[in-house]
Amino acid sequence: xxxxFEELVNKVMKDPKFRAALESDPAKALESVNVKATPDLIxxxxxMDWKSVHKVNAHYKAAQGIST
Amino acid sequence: MTTVASIARVEGLGETIGTAFARLDERLAHTxxxxxxxxxxxxxLSPTSDPVDYFLQVRTLPILSFPGWVEEGLGxxxxxxxxxDLAYSTIAGYCHIRLLDDIVDEDPxxxxxxxxxxxxxxxxxQQAYARWFPPxxxxxxxxxxxWFGAAEAAVADTELATITSASFHNISAxxxxxxxxxxxxxxxxxxxxxxxxxxxxxCDRLGAIAQMTDDLFDWQDDIEHxxxxxxFLSEANRRRAPGEPVAAWVLxxxxxxxxxxxxxxxxxxxxxxxxxxxxxxDAHLDWQEAALAERAAGLIPGYRALASLAEVWPPVT
Numbered sequence: 001x002x003x004x005f006e007e008l009v010n011k012v013m014k015d016p017k018f019r020a021a022l023e024s025d026p027a028k029a030l031e032s033v034n035v036k037a038t039p040d041l042i043x044x045x046x047x048m049d050w051k052s053v054h055k056v057n058a059h060y061k062a063a064q065g066i067s068t
Numbered sequence: 069m070t071t072v073a074s075i076a077r078v079e080g081l082g083e084t085i086g087t088a089f090a091r092l093d094e095r096l097a098h099t100x101x102x103x104x105x106x107x108x109x110x111x112x113l114s115p116t117s118d119p120v121d122y123f124l125q126v127r128t129l130p131i132l133s134f135p136g137w138v139e140e141g142l143g144x145x146x147x148x149x150x151x152x153d154l155a156y157s158t159i160a161g162y163c164h165i166r167l168l169d170d171i172v173d174e175d176p177x178x179x180x181x182x183x184x185x186x187x188x189x190x191x192x193x194q195q196a197y198a199r200w201f202p203p204x205x206x207x208x209x210x211x212x213x214x215w216f217g218a219a220e221a222a223v224a225d226t227e228l229a230t231i232t233s234a235s236f237h238n239i240s241a242x243x244x245x246x247x248x249x250x251x252x253x254x255x256x257x258x259x260x261x262x263x264x265x266x267x268x269x270x271c272d273r274l275g276a277i278a279q280m281t282d283d284l285f286d287w288q289d290d291i292e293h294x295x296x297x298x299x300f301l302s303e304a305n306r307r308r309a310p311g312e313p314v315a316a317w318v319l320x321x322x323x324x325x326x327x328x329x330x331x332x333x334x335x336x337x338x339x340x341x342x343x344x345x346x347x348x349x350d351a352h353l354d355w356q357e358a359a360l361a362e363r364a365a366g367l368i369p370g371y372r373a374l375a376s377l378a379e380v381w382p383p384v385t
Contacts, residue, residue, distance in 0.1 A: 005313040005381045006291055009374060013288060040380040049373040056370030059363065060288065 003033045012053065013060050023050050081132055081155075085123045088156040095192065106185055110163075112177055123159060126359075129278040130352055131158055131247045138254040138267055141346040150200065150257055154250045157196035161246050164189035165218075172226065197249075200257060210252040214245040221245070228297050236299035237276055244275030266344050273337040277330055281360065284326040287318055300326055316378035319371045327364045331357065 003011065011033070012019050021029035026045035027037040035041075096103035107119075114122035123132060135154045139146055167186045170178030194211075201207040221242030228235065248271050255264045283290065283300035290296045291314060300322075301314065307325075308317035334357045341349050 002382065002384050004384045005378055006315040008377070008381065009315045009319070010288055010292060012374065036382060038380065038382070041377075041382075044377055044380050048376070049369065052369035052373050054370075056367050056374070059366050 002035050008033075008035075013057055016057070019053070019057065023048070080136070082120060082124060084152060084155045085120045085132070085159070087152055088159050089119055091156050092159070092192070096188070099188075102185055102188065105182055106163075106188075109167075109177075109179060109182055109185075113166075123162075126355065127278075129244060129247060129274055131162065131250075133348060133352065134247065134267075134271065135250045135254045137344075137346040137348040137352075138251055138263075139258070140348055141267075141344045142255075142258055142260055142263065144258050147257070150254075153196045153199060154253060157193050158247075158250055160189045160196070161193035161249070164193055165246065169222075172222075197253060200253065205256070207253060207256050210256075211249055214248050214252070217242040218245040230305070231297050231299040231302040233299070236279070237272075240276045240279040241272040243279065244271055247271055247275070263344070266340060270337060270340045270344060270349065273333060273340060277333050277337065277356075280326065280330050280333070284323065284330065285363065287323075288315075291315060311383070313378065316375065319375035319378065323364070323371050324368065327360065330360060334360075 012022065018029060018032075021032070022045060026042050030037040030041065030045075093103065093107075096106065110119035110122065111117045113119070115125070132155055135151055136146065139151075164186050167179075167182060167189065169175070171180055171183065197207065197211065221239045225239050225243065228239075231239070248268055251267050251271060252264060255261055255267065280299065283298040287298070287300055287304075290298050290301055303325075304314045304317050304322050307322065308314060334353060338350075338353060341353060
């Protein structure tokens, strides 16, 4: 079953391997979660401000008391 | 987010809290099994393994600071013996509530085998006031009303499927009722009941800010647990566009909406604080509001980036 948007956001926050894969090879990462890699989606992922997304993850981990 | 670095911001409390823990240890001297288990639990809660540091952390709801701020606002001499009793009682009361909450919330730090210790904590929480207020004193009416109200709110909170603005403020105010007990005690101890309404109002408002701040920054965990209803996610459900995922609304505008709401509540609270005249409370609000702005600023660019994905993410049928 494909990923809901909520599940995607949680996976991006909590699964560093998936987040790295989504950044480096979006098509393959999307395939791993049964999501069709449409051109719009690939374009959005490639244009994503990943630096800011990583900061969100750092804040999330700090709030949860998870060491980096 | 609470860090060890933020511990240093609370001044003057370390000695009072250290005295309270020494008293706790002494009171448990004849129950060594209970003492050791409680000590181990308290060490687990603390970021440094020192229970004193756990209670020195800067919190949105500063339960141990209130009595000192009230005395400051009243312009009376600090009564150390009274303050030490209040701090001891407040720590015991906090431990009682935390023990139960962690079990109810299925928190990883919960320990059902330690539940019998809640009786000890409750006894210590209440007994500390007996030295200062005889049984017929009006303080005890406040005590029971506030303590029962907190229990009522805790139960109601677990049963609400959606939370409106009105129910949120009602429940958050009653959830912080135990923090009002030392405030009532301080006002009545100094025979100044007329200042009580303003202080209780300030505590209610701080309670709402504390709850909303938790809801806002924990939304990702809460969304994974449908049984946890929060005001923020209830608003997300009401305000999102038809068919829009809740997370998409939060990322697109909801988080910013929540931050603005909390800032506006700080503004309203500052008007109450101006009437109270406590520099300690003013400084706390300055620090907390700046911390909120800093945390939010660190998240918003990343949230906006993720929001852009929502528009192209395929709907799950």
